[in-house]
Amino acid sequence: MQNNSFFKRSKWHASTRYLGHKLTYFSIFLSVCLSIPAWAAPVTEKPTQIESTIDIAQVKSFVQPTNLVGKARLSYLFWDVYDAQLFAPQQNFSAQGTYALSLRYLMDFSGPDIAERSLDEMRGQGYRDQEQLKRWLVEMLAIFPDVQAGDELLGVRSVTGSSYFFYNGSAVGEVSDPLFADAFFGIWLAPNTSEPKLRKKLLGI
Known part of the structure; x- marks a missing residue:
């Protein structure tokens, strides 16, 4: 049986990335039409690893085929955007x-674009508290790096409702607000996601 005790032990108090793809992809499409590639801006310096309350070795042991619930590739028009995979203990997903x-x-x-589009998707799910949304944006801007093809962003929700994030295997930030976890991961996994087909593949339904 997979050892997931670290999720139960962790109590995170550090205040610190779904891409609102429909708006982002439209901007990419528009940019291409104007012959200005949306990804032409230089990628900023990669984030440095931070202190984390989570043991990365335990996270890696959790993100294994035995826990894979589902996977899907998101494509738009002529572009493959990312490959997504969902992991849960013994493949038993619970929101x-x-x-x-x-x-x-x-x-x-870019990291800022990922953060801002993520916020747009959260609004689309019905989150309307402006002060709360501002706090979440500040936290996401501090966490999400610019990404290039081949990079991985990994988000993990603990049983306590905290979220923590890894970039290519290095910890980059944590958010302790359980409502943030609902809103952020709900971009892919909530029933009112803007990509229901992708959700079904991730959940294996």
């Missing part, structure tokens, strides 16, 4: 339990 979502990017995107 209020422990799980991990991996995004392996196939294109380049």
